[in-house]
Amino acid sequence: KEVWDSFIKEKPKILVCSGAKRAGKTFVLLLTFLAHVSKYQNMGLSFIIGGATQASIKRNVLNDLELILGKELRLDKSNAVEIFGNRVYCFDGTNADSWKKARGFTSAGAFLNEATALHDSFVKEVISRCSYKGAMVMMDTNPENPMHTVKTDYIDKDGQTLKSGRLNIRSFHFSLFDNNFLDPEYVESIVASTPSGMFTDRDIYGYWVAPEGVIYKDFNKDIHYISSEQLKEKQGRFTKYFAGVDWGYEHPGSIVVIGQDDQGCFYLL
Numbered sequence: 001k002e003v004w005d006s007f008i009k010e011k012p013k014i015l016v017c018s019g020a021k022r023a024g025k026t027f028v029l030l031l032t033f034l035a036h037v038s039k040y041q042n043m044g045l046s047f048i049i050g051g052a053t054q055a056s057i058k059r060n061v062l063n064d065l066e067l068i069l070g071k072e073l074r075l076d077k078s079n080a081v082e083i084f085g086n087r088v089y090c091f092d093g094t095n096a097d098s099w100k101k102a103r104g105f106t107s108a109g110a111f112l113n114e115a116t117a118l119h120d121s122f123v124k125e126v127i128s129r130c131s132y133k134g135a136m137v138m139m140d141t142n143p144e145n146p147m148h149t150v151k152t153d154y155i156d157k158d159g160q161t162l163k164s165g166r167l168n169i170r171s172f173h174f175s176l177f178d179n180n181f182l183d184p185e186y187v188e189s190i191v192a193s194t195p196s197g198m199f200t201d202r203d204i205y206g207y208w209v210a211p212e213g214v215i216y217k218d219f220n221k222d223i224h225y226i227s228s229e230q231l232k233e234k235q236g237r238f239t240k241y242f243a244g245v246d247w248g249y250e251h252p253g254s255i256v257v258i259g260q261d262d263q264g265c266f267y268l269l
């Protein structure tokens with residue numbers, strides 16, 4: 001109800017629901033997304049649904065939309081469906097070059113499912129494509145590492161307003177107990193069978209916590225990131241550079257360059 005009220009009254013440009021699995025995040029955003037599309041009935045505008053893969057879009061988004069609308073949604077050759085006289089394009093967005101799919105689009109709104117599964121550049125491209133007057137972006141996601149850009153760039157900016165006074169970002173947090181449509185026995189069973197620690201924090205309470213045993217658990221972005229200006233001042237004093245290569249055939253490879261300064265400190269460049 002809080003999400004719906006925010007959609008109706010506050011009309012944020014970006015509406016985020018993050019939290020526990022099965023908490024009802026996708027369901028409520030499908031309702032707000034449909035209500036949003038219906039505002040532009042028969043205008044032939046473009047909307048975007050983003051998800052990890054076409055299969056996950058079908059499973060998580062289109063199936064429930066069909067149930068709500070009571071009609072079959074058929075993808076055409078360009079992976080679009082028609083809803084309320086508008087075209088809704090379905091894009092898979094996990095890869096570094098996925099953003100190119102949304103390039104050149106003018107969209108009146110978007111729904112991004114499982115936002116942390118999408119590539120940051122895709123999320124940002126979709127948001128910048130939503131340039132039609134009154135456009136809105138809705139995002140749902142399970143919690144991940146607290147450093148994830150979905151958290152740092154949107155959730156942590158909850159309440160941000162534009163110069164016009166319009167609310168830019170509204171973010172809602174969900175726990176498993178927020179979904180009162182679930183069978184209490186199911187909830188009890190999930191709670192009892194979820195390991196304590198990170199899994200319970202994320203999957204039951206919906207908190208953005210780092211995994212235990214994380215390699216750099218003391219990492220703090222306020223201390224450990226330095227700006228490129230600060231780095232330029234340092235550059236003269238680097239005494240050594242070396243590179244690490246983790247070759248990947250099936251998974252993406254990774255290359256890092258590290259500098260050591262004359263104080264014996266190391267910098268991941």
Ligand SMILES: Nc1ncnc2c1ncn2[C@@H]1O[C@H](COP(=O)(O)OP(=O)(O)O)[C@@H](O)[C@H]1O
Pocket residue numbers: 020021022023024025026027028140179181182
């Ligand atoms: N407002 C609601 N009204 C009716 N059923 C709901 C509502 N919210 C959630 N549900 C039910 O709970 C299930 C899980 O919700 P979902 O939105 O898929 O969770 P999440 O996206 O948080 O994992 C849905 O499939 C739906 O059956």
Ligand SMILES: [Mg+2]
Pocket residue numbers: 025026027060140
């Ligand atoms: Mg969901």
